[in-house]
Amino acid sequence: MPGIPKEGYAMSEDRLEEIKGYREAMDGVTDDEADWLISELEQSRDVARRLREIILINNLWHDVPCCLCGYSGSGYYNADKHSCVAEVAAIHKKRMEDKDE
Numbered sequence: 001m002p003g004i005p006k007e008g009y010a011m012s013e014d015r016l017e018e019i020k021g022y023r024e025a026m027d028g029v030t031d032d033e034a035d036w037l038i039s040e041l042e043q044s045r046d047v048a049r050r051l052r053e054i055i056l057i058n059n060l061w062h063d064v065p066c067c068l069c070g071y072s073g074s075g076y077y078n079a080d081k082h083s084c085v086a087e088v089a090a091i092h093k094k095r096m097e098d099k100d101e
């Protein structure tokens, strides 16, 4: 399985900013239309981010290769080797911090 790149699920802030930069090149597109398009992209990104988080915290990535990034190499469960593992740890850490507040 080739895996789906992280970008496909959760558009990065940089990528979104880049797309927003195309606004000037959208000849004939009104500001309202451009705002709508950007809003749609932001909502899609948020949905993708939530779905990615669901996959991560429910350990649906445990089977090799990773369904999120396609990784199947050594150290699959090691955050230093596989970035999704680091992401899971970060999500759990944030949830614990949020719970303490």
Ligand SMILES: [Zn+2]
Pocket: 061, 066, 067, 068, 069, 070, 071, 082, 083, 084, 085
């Ligand atoms: Zn992965």
